[in-house]
Amino acid sequence: MADDAAARLTEAFAARGLKDARDAYRARLRALRAADPEAFARATAFYEDHVTPRLESDEDPLEVWIDYGRMLGELNGPGRLLAVDASGRARPYQPPLPTGTLLLFVPDERNEDVLAAMEPASPSAAQRATYGLLVERKLGL
Secondary structure, rough: OOOHHHHHHHHHHHHOOEEOOOOHHHHHHHHHHEEEOOHHHHHHHHHHHHHHHHHOOOOOOHHHHHHHHHHHHOOOOOOEEEEEOOOOEEOOOOOOOOOOOOOEEEEEEOOOOOOEEEEEEOOOOHHHHHHHHOEEEOOOO
8 A cells, every 4th residue: 555545544434433454454364364264365456446446536435445445355255334433322334523432334144243344442331342252252241
């Protein structure tokens, strides 16, 4: 990713009160590389062919990154993006992403992992509990 595009993405995360999502996506890519090399190849090709050019354009970098997160999630099967507000209420995601929202790709298949597409820099207690239950699969606090 070009330096300007990376800087725009970093600024966009900070402006919306979000953690940098690149580490979560890299973890998903590592898991794909180990479990499904073909899916990993599709993910890296999609990044090079679609994500990088869009990040270098005037398009909202968060929306580009969210689309990539959705694509990464869908490599394991169909699902949907859910936006979790500070109260813990989840709704189907509709752009633009509100500041401080937890955004999860929740697969239709229960055995597949939930991907945190976007995480608030300062999550609420309800968002931390949702993340723990769905992403980390913790059943207790």
